[in-house]
Amino acid sequence: LAKTTQPISMDSYEGQEVNITCSHNNIATNDYITWYQQFPSQGPRFIIQGYKTKVTNEVASLFIPADRKSSTLSLPRVSLSDTAVYYCLVGLMEYGNKLVFGAGTILRVKS
């Protein structure tokens, strides 16, 4: 299993860009990098997924360097409603038990 390391918590202010970095030194060739968001007492929600370089969707961007040993989730212009836990996952769900949710990063957005 690819182990991930991400900061325990981060603070930001409304309107700022937030970057959360995840380390995954032993990522396997077939592994994808996936980020989820979780609000209190709710199930996680898929944000974005990538394999290499850069992926962008309507809510976030994901930057993956060439060696794929780390990745950065970028949230543009955060608001108070972006306060949540963000999980970095590395794996491939084709083999179910290879997808592991770590402790995640608690992002607190302040006004």
Next chain:
Amino acid sequence: DADVTQTPRNRITKTGKRIMLECSQTKGHDRMYWYRQDPGLGLRLIYYSFDVKDINKGEISDGYSVSRQAQAKFSLSLESAIPNQTALYFCATSDGSGTYNEQFFGPGTRLTVL
């Protein structure tokens, strides 16, 4: 209506009781999963099923069993509940194609074992 529903949403039970948590989905997905989450921790996979005839153990299956009654229904049972099974339980689904790791989660069942 929610695509992934879980019943009950909250349950308090006693040590030694058998309890079943149910999950239903209207997304038409073949793949279903059960996770548990403990305070301050991430989610851990208990069981997963890639189709009606396929059941697989996850990271922490001891003390749990599952039943895939239909494509849309996946139940988790605790045969003899114990206090350290007190947790938040989530069911999830995926379609196994396209975005590989995209799962859709239910609202969760908060289980307390006294």
